[in-house]
Amino acid sequence: MDSQAFRKHGTEMVEYICKYLDTLKDRRVTPSVEPGYLRHLIPSEAPFEPEEWSKIMQDVEDKIMPGVTHWQHPRFHAYFPAGNAFESILGDMLGDGIGCIGFSWAASPACTELETIVLDWLGKAIGLPDHFLALKEGSTGGGVIQSSASECVLVSMLAARAQALKRLMAQHPFTEESHLLSKLIAYCSKEAHSCVEKAAMISFVKLRILEPDENASLRGRTVSEAMEEDELQGLVPFFVSTTLGTTGSCAFDNLEEIGKELKKFQCVWLHVDAAYAGNSFICPELKSLLTGIEYADSFNTNPNKWLLTNFDCSTFWVRDRIRLTSALVVDPLYLKHCYDDAAIDYRHWGVPLSRRFRSLKLWFVLRSYGISGLQNYIRRHIELAKRFEQHVLKDKRFEICNQVKLGLVCFRLKGNDKLNEKLLSAINESGKLHMVPASVNDKYIIRFCAVAQNACEDDIDYAWETIVDFANELLEKEQH
Ligand code: PLP
Numbered sequence: 471m472d473s474q475a476f477r478k479h480g481t482e483m484v485e486y487i488c489k490y491l492d493t494l495k496d497r498r499v500t501p502s503v504e505p506g507y508l509r510h511l512i513p514s515e516a517p518f519e520p521e522e523w524s525k526i527m528q529d530v531e532d533k534i535m536p537g538v539t540h541w542q543h544p545r546f547h548a549y550f551p552a553g554n555a556f557e558s559i560l561g562d563m564l565g566d567g568i569g570c571i572g573f574s575w576a577a578s579p580a581c582t583e584l585e586t587i588v589l590d591w592l593g594k595a596i597g598l599p600d601h602f603l604a605l606k607e608g609s610t611g612g613g614v615i616q617s618s619a620s621e622c623v624l625v626s627m628l629a630a631r632a633q634a635l636k637r638l639m640a641q642h643p644f645t646e647e648s649h650l651l652s653k654l655i656a657y658c659s660k661e662a663h664s665c666v667e668k669a670a671m672i673s674f675v676k677l678r679i680l681e682p683d684e685n686a687s688l689r690g691r692t693v694s695e696a697m698e699e700d701e702l703q704g705l706v707p708f709f710v711s712t713t714l715g716t717t718g719s720c721a722f723d724n725l726e727e728i729g730k731e732l733k734k735f736q737c738v739w740l741h742v743d744a745a746y747a748g749n750s751f752i753c754p755e756l757k758s759l760l761t762g763i764e765y766a767d768s769f770n771t772n773p774n775k776w777l778l779t780n781f782d783c784s785t786f787w788v789r790d791r792i793r794l795t796s797a798l799v800v801d802p803l804y805l806k807h808c809y810d811d812a813a814i815d816y817r818h819w820g821v822p823l824s825r826r827f828r829s830l831k832l833w834f835v836l837r838s839y840g841i842s843g844l845q846n847y848i849r850r851h852i853e854l855a856k857r858f859e860q861h862v863l864k865d866k867r868f869e870i871c872n873q874v875k876l877g878l879v880c881f882r883l884k885g886n887d888k889l890n891e892k893l894l895s896a897i898n899e900s901g902k903l904h905m906v907p908a909s910v911n912d913k914y915i916i917r918f919c920a921v922a923q924n925a926c927e928d929d930i931d932y933a934w935e936t937i938v939d940f941a942n943e944l945l946e947k948e949q950h
Contacts, residue, residue, distance in 0.1 A: 471523075479523055486527070487559070491542060498901035499545040501537050508537055539904070544922045544929045548906040550717075550746045551851075551877075551921045555778035557838040561831030562780050571824045574805060575813030578827070582814055585829040588836065589613025593787055595841050596751045596771070599764050602787040604814070613787040614819040615828045619745035620665035622770035622786040625794070625820055627656060627669045627709055630739030630767070632797035634708035637737055651675070655700050656709040659688035659723060661716040661910070663743065669711075676705065685873060686719050686910055688712060690727025697735060709739045712766075714759060715747025718908035719872035719880045719915070722747070722759060729765020742769045745784070749776035750852075750876055753845045759875065768794075776851075776877070777844060778923065779835050783828050794819060851877035851920040854930050858918055861934040867941065871910055877920040880910060883941060887914035889948065897940050903933055 471479070511533040541552045572581030590603045593613055604612030616622050631654060638650040655676040658666040662679075670677035678696055682688045697707040710732065712723040725742060732738050742748075742763065748771025750756045763769065770786040773779040788794045795818040805817065817823050839847070855877045862868045862881045872880040882890045890907075894916050897903050908917050922929065 475523075482527075486530075494540055494543045495545075497535075497540055497543070499543040499904045500539050500898060500901050502901060503537050508533065542922065543904075544925060545903045545933065546921050547918045547933060548904045548921070549917075550775045550919055551923075552781060553774050553777060553779040553783075553835075554923065555780075555835055555839075557834045558778060558780045558831040561834035562828075564834075565827035565830045568827055570827055572827060573817040573823050573825055574807055574815040575809055576807035579813075581825070581827045581829070582816060584827075584833060585615055585816065586612065586814055588829045588833050589615070589785060589787065591836060592773070592785055592832070596748060597757045597760055597763075598769060598787055601789050602769065604791070610791060611787060611789045612791045612814070613785055614816055615825075615832070616770070616784045616786050616820050617782040617822075618665075618784050619663070619743060619770055619772055620668065621821060622768070622784055623663075623665050623711055623741065623743055624669040624672060625786070625798070626739065626741040626768040626770075626788070627666075627673050627675070627711070629788070629794045629797040630656075630709040630741075631673050631675060633737060633739065633793055634706060636796075638706065650706075653704065653706045654708045655705045656711065657693055657696060657707065658711040659686075659713065659716075661686045661688070661718055661721055662711055662713050663717050663745070666711045666743075675708075682721070682723070684911065686716060686721030688723040688728065690724060690729075690731040693728050694731035694734060697738075707735055707738055709741065711741045711743060714742060714744040715750075715876065717746075718917070719910045720747060720874075720876055720878040721872065721910075722875070725760075725762030725765065727762070729762045732765065739767045740765055742766045745770065745772045746775045746878075747771075747876055749773060750848045752777075752841055753848055756848075756876075773832055773835070776848065777832075777835065778839065778847065779832050783832055785832075791819070847923075848877075851925065854920040854925055854927070855879050855918075857927060857930050858920075858934060861930070865938065867945070871913065871915040879918045880908065880915040881918065882913070882915050883945075889944070890914050890916060893937075893941055893944050896944060897937065900936075900940070903936050 542554050570578035570581055572578040575582045586604045590605050593602050600606045601609050602611045603609050634654055635650055651674060655678055656670055657678050657680060659682045660679050661682050667677060680688060680692050680696055693710060700707055712725055712728055714722050729740060732740055751760050768788045770784060772784045774781040774783040799818045816825055855874055858879050859870060859874045862870055867883060868881055869884050870881050883893060891914060894907055905916055905918055908915055
């Protein structure tokens with residue numbers, strides 16, 4: 471394709487995307503296909519000869535779209551939001567067009583420097599302490615964009631592991647490193663995202679999963695008592711992953727209590743995973759949810775969830791960048807440059823070497839909306855979630871199962887898990903609405919999240935009416 475054809479097809483593609491998003495309501499929110507549906511529609515070999523663009527686009531509509539789950543659909547209330555503002559799409563498109571690979575400052579200075587600046591902007595807006603900001607006088611910390619919250623948790627665990635091993639090797643110089651590794655133990659709540667478990671598997675460390683309280687919040691004493699017990703068994707606590715805004719029910723661990731308890735132990739890294747909720751801390755009235763952040767060694771939130779920015783954009787800050795990079799530095803000659811010592815090289819801040827120009831889309835979003843525009847977007851979703859909560863509370867057959875602080879409402883029919891499983895599966899099969907379940911306090915609950923970028927009251931009322939229709943039908947059937 472030459473630039474002339476790119477101009478033509480690019481305009482058509484923008485038109486296709488606009489039409490897709492403008493007419494989403496006319497489609498089922500979830501596809502009605504079985505596994506393997508696409509194999510029957512697409513040849514098993516790549517074409518040897520080039521194909522016409524128009525033919526490919528026709529296949530998008532006829533073959534791909536029938537298998538798409540429409541995350542931007544106004545009837546999509548599953549998981550958490552997936553940012554997709556036009557400003558972000560265009561920022562990403564520009565990054566793709568520039569096509570640089572910014573693994574070091576020298577590999578593309580603007581790519582590195584914009585990331586550092588934008589992460590400081592966002593860190594300040596969220597209310598992170600100054601030591602997390604790279605450009606603050608005297609600060610040792612800084613921020614970086616990772617692909618996912620899972621990667622942020624992994625990288626923080628790897629840094630904590632390196633720090634703990636270094637300390638243990640100094641204390642026990644004649645002991646095998648593998649023996650010391652076998653002593654390390656990390657902690658999280660039962661409500662933490664499964665990525666903590668995965669990070670522990672990758673890092674070859676033990677993980678103790680702790681019981682939260684009745685509000686799904688992990689408490690300080692629970693953590694310190696477990697750590698004391700483990701120390702008595704000869705284990706070495708080295709890492710605690712807390713969550714602000716759990717995936718299941720948007721619950722908040724008691725960061726302040728945990729932080730204070732950790733002071734009693736030597737060198738335990740405290741990570742805060744706020745993948746969804748962290749974005750909302752840009753609103754002054756929600757900053758109290760961040761209480762205790764001064765104890766944290768690292769923090770992550772995903773603007774690609776709730777800050778209108780496209781996947782992938784997971785922002786991660788550390789208190790001490792040297793402690794992070796010392797776990798990840800490898801330095802072959804071909805990657806060295808003459809500003810090695812003076813500049814940030816993000817290749818040392820994460821797992822991959824190559825990196826896209828991801829800060830561009832976040833920069834476009836932050837500038838186009840301004841912090842005030844983003845605050846309005848977050849507040850709107852919270853208002854809509856509260857509206858949904860009110861609907862649930864008015865119907866005595868249902869109960870609310872979480873403290874609705876942000877955009878997620880957890881609810882269920884009063885009754886057993888089976889009944890709620892049947893309700894959710896009937897709703898999802900209809901394609902009229904999409905929600906997912908979770909298990910909170912060992913109960914099956916249905917999650918309803920305000921997701922669509924421009925969601926309005928009518929969307930919430932429609933969703934509730936749909937749920938009530940299915941519940942009426944189910945309860946009637948159950949009686950016979
Ligand atoms: N942490 C929390 C609290 C989450 O809610 C999620 C996903 O929803 C994750 C981590 C995993 O996010 P990612 O897909 O960015 O790895």
